[in-house]
Amino acid sequence: MQKWEYRTVIYRANARDPETREYLKTLWPDWEPPASAPQALLYRLNEIGSRGWELITIQPVYIDDDANILVHGGPKPPEDPVTATIKARARIPSSGGGMEPTRYTNAYFCAFKRPIEE
Numbered sequence: 001m002q003k004w005e006y007r008t009v010i011y012r013a014n015a016r017d018p019e020t021r022e023y024l025k026t027l028w029p030d031w032e033p034p035a036s037a038p039q040a041l042l043y044r045l046n047e048i049g050s051r052g053w054e055l056i057t058i059q060p061v062y063i064d065d066d067a068n069i070l071v072h073g074g075p076k077p078p079e080d081p082v083t084a085t086i087k088a089r090a091r092i093p094s095s096g097g098g099m100e101p102t103r104y105t106n107a108y109f110c111a112f113k114r115p116i117e118e
Helices: 018-027 038-049 081-090
Strands: 004-012 054-063 107-115
Touching: 004 038, 018 038, 038 054, 038 107
Parallel strands: none
Antiparallel strands: 004 107, 054 107
């Protein structure tokens, strides 16, 4: 029976990080990516993958100071005045459903696994 080791990591997409910027230039020499372009995750994902870790899930998330993770969805305004304020500032229209974006993020929750060598 195969045994697995797991790891969870929060990666932030940061195309201005020098190592990431250099890596992206090898893939797309003429592209100047926005600071939070999701492609900026490739450097870190490939680095951990080269050590035998397989990405099993990735989810954009918002992290607070206590490392609590806010995910997509949640209460609709007016039940949640914070969401209503953020949506108004970001000019996100309400679709009337509870599953709609409420925040922008460059943070991604990633879970990895790799086989345990016996």
